[in-house]
Amino acid sequence: MSSFVENYKAKHQHPLNKLTHSIGIPLIVVSLPLFFWDWRWALGLFVLGWVFQFVGHAIEGNSPAFYSNPVYLLVGPLWLLRRALAAVGLIRMGEK
Numbered sequence: 001m002s003s004f005v006e007n008y009k010a011k012h013q014h015p016l017n018k019l020t021h022s023i024g025i026p027l028i029v030v031s032l033p034l035f036f037w038d039w040r041w042a043l044g045l046f047v048l049g050w051v052f053q054f055v056g057h058a059i060e061g062n063s064p065a066f067y068s069n070p071v072y073l074l075v076g077p078l079w080l081l082r083r084a085l086a087a088v089g090l091i092r093m094g095e096k
Contacts, residue, residue, distance in 0.1 A: 017056035022053030
């Protein structure tokens with residue numbers, strides 16, 4: 001799994017791409033269970049989240065990692081969760 005995370009990190013170096021993913025990924029994740037209660041809000045959040053993702057990749061100048069392997073659809077939320085936990089001091093992330 002670490003090679004997936006390292007490859008994912010390599011495709012997300014630009015600060016604006018990181019920012020758009022920090023907004024877009026949570027929107028997508030929150031939208032999924034919301035479909036059970038209000039599909040209109042869920043759909044709006046889902047689409048908006050993906051707009052953020054693709055804008056970030058346009059800025060970065062590369063394609064989303066999941067184009068090469070759908071596993072990256074899970075790696076993205078994991079990557080963001082690890083960054084958030086490290087930011088609040090709950091985990092340490094080694095630099096490589």
